[in-house]
Amino acid sequence: MTSGTTFRHALRECLAITCLASILICTTLGPCSAYDLKNRVKEFKLKNGLKVLIVERHASPTVSLYISHEAGAVDEEDGHTGTAHILEHMMFKGTETIGTKDFQKEKHILRKVHDIGNALDAELMKGESADVRKIENLRKQLETHQQEAGKLSIPSETDRLYTEKGGGDLNAFTGQDLTTYHVSLPSNRIELWARIESDRMANPVFREFYSERNVVMEERKQTVESNPGRKLMEQFLATAFMVHPYRRPVLGWAPDMRFLNIDYTKKFFRTYYAPNNTTIVIVGDVSPDKTMKTIKRYFGRIPSQKIPARRVTEEPPQNGERKVKLLSDASPRLIIGYHKPTLPSFDDCVFDVIDTILSGGRTSRLFKALVETGMAVGVNTANGFPGARYPNLFVVFAEPVSPHTCEELEEIIYKELDILKKESVKPEELEKAKNQLKADILRNIATNSGLAGMLSYFETVAGSWQYITKFSDFLEKVTPDDIMATAKKYFEPRNRTVAELVRKK
């Protein structure tokens, strides 16, 4: 996330659960019978492979603009965790023509900054055998050159340009699966967006790399290390996945983050931010034809790239329960997860229904069993954690009310999951869940940014936004028997990982 600029942001606990937004969308999917999505979405593709989706909507002269790249933390190599995320930050540092006083001069100094930075990192990586004097010397050099580079740059130009022209929601989020940049603008300013975005997709300049590395370390302190829930989540994922990259945090492991490398970041950018790996979604007060002319003019000349085959280690089946405990001075909390397939499988859709039956609303089963009895202060479930490009997890989160314990909650949760395996869900309860899934999607569609976010997410992760209609067909087909079969197949102790936050004595 490249925000934190407002009070609201500062207070929001999930400031950089960089992929949670997508998961929420993913779990609240349903058919939008009363909204003719199929005929409202206009689809285009440029010669360089760039996909564009446009929905016209004229309630107010505003527009939401989303750009998603199929590039996330999952695409990083080991040792380079955090690269996708720092790249997202670097994309706000300007281009060869935005944010510079004299790029021809500036680029030479930046090259020096990077060389010195690389040399410094190489020395620091030697650990105890590092040459202390050399480090000191390189640090000084780095500072001098950074200052010199600073004199030639104009900081935060991208933000200034958008803000000045009325841009709102200017932000980006990096997830395991994808990276998305979005902004909302008064609808007469689309050319500004095209000018800035096409430029940074083609010619970004990675200014202030080393100070930004400190900022993301701070981001980690704020959103993970000061946040017991996120800390536990990290342990949970690293336990549930042994080899698949979903085991790694999006922000990166702290030791990797110290040495985030500018050359690797540039390579990652060139490979994955190519137009043929990108989807643009525009929802609002626009004319599709006119908008496409602007998009072709600005984005059409960015060359496509050869995207290498994605080599991701498959997670082997889990053959026994895994447990992890984290000591903390915070109140206890619990995460339970089960491995499962991802979309577009039918089972994934059944899990969306199970998700709703277990935690959708005040009459859901876990809410009634845990919150309405005063045993838990909150309980939630999520399907598709921590991403959806690869097989993932169905997860239950719960926080006990003192003096109840995580063990007590676990027992009740397992009992509820067992009931799903043994007793057929009543038709009314199934209908209620389906009604909720359908209404949730309508509420998502209601705002320009909600619809744009949903379309760009599915276009990127499921390969096509039309998965939304496919899901609707799936949903209609889900029966009580499917739910029972799915519960039996996956809610097995051997397929389970449990993480618990335990208060230090």
Next chain:
Amino acid sequence: MKRCIICAAVFIVLLSSCAWHGAPVIDPDDIVYAPLRFEPPKAQRVKLENGIILYILEDHEIPLINVSAVIRMGSFYDPPGKEGVAEITGTVMRTGGTESMTGNEIDEALDFIAGQISVSVEADSCTLSMSVLEKDIDKGLQIFSDILTNPVFSEDKVEIAKTLKTETLERISDNPQKVAFRQFRRLMYHDDPRGRLCSVESVARIEREYLVKFHKRFFRPRNVMIALSGDIKGADAVRKIKNSLEEWNIPGGPEKPPPPPAFAEASLNYFYKDTPQSVVIVGQPAPGKNNPYYYAFEVLDFITGSGGFRSRVFAEVRNRLGLAYSAGSFYSPRTEYGIFGAYAMAKDSSTVDALSAITKILDTIRDKGVESGEELAWAKESIINNFIFSFATPSLIVMGQMMLEFNGLPDDFLTNYKDNIEKVGLDDLKYVAPRYLSEESRVVLVLGNKEKFSKPLSSFGDFYMEKNGTENREN
């Protein structure tokens, strides 16, 4: 010779267009935009015979209807020692059933139609909101009006609400930012009721009868305004609301808004919490929306820290010094008063540096105002251009118009907003800055572990030391 120059020029152009893969290079500041014309639709205002004021706006894009009732009540009115009554009244109105349905029956009926009803309680207002599918509006309104007018606060749901609230309070200490902002509020408002926060002890003292009394004291037609937007004809909406609420007749006029607070004097406060990242907040009382200098202060706040990357606190603390991920300022104006604060979440060793940087920025603005016409123009243009998003959806428009009346602001407040921002000059900022950023009204809060700060806090003066920064107990 001339030809050579032309050749060279062509060559350079070719070179640069090779390097630049995108479109022709046009300076983003030179892009010419078509003018934007937009007259936000005006909501229909209706006064029911029993005194309820209704604002309605049709919106047929999505088959959903949103209804919000705003009531003048809130934590300001909590009886001393029983802080939390207002909030728990709101919670149990929703969960504790009505004269015609139990809480569980309401939950079941709403979940089946995928309807949502929630209650939120602030210091001086309470909002009951509903979102339902268009086809379920009758059922939805029946439950909505029942909750508004006939809640019974069943004993078991009161107990659950108290248990959950207590646990939530206990868990605040897990989140340093929540602790800090909660304490900040307490410090700013000091002896004012707005500074009395609920605690584990005060919640324990709350009994069902207080909730019943509280509801009775505030819920009457003339103290309620309702905003409705969505997929329904205006006339139908009026008829349906009339049908469900017109028989509700309780005498009494609108509750007067509480008087503005007397703010605390300047203070320096340190709260201990062993956390890798400290929270620093520097707060000041600020003008309200009916103050002639409200617009100047909006601009001042934007320049100080709420205007994104270019605003001073963000640019300095995050970008130049790299001390924090979150840094900036906030300004929450009410009708007659406001609160301003600048903040940073910085790693423990940088705490004092972050505080120094923030106070230095505030002092500079206090002493010199804003000197650059360019910075002023940037802030004004940004605020004015972004203002359109206040009207981005029909529910925002209808709520916005209704809240003007609820808060006693003039009808044309929103219409004239842009002009009023446009009128702000450097002189106004120079006038407003020393009045509101004075050290005499500055409340400083630092939450963290001072053992790990690289510089002593004492360089700022004598701090009031609170050992237990995780306070959720009686204050």
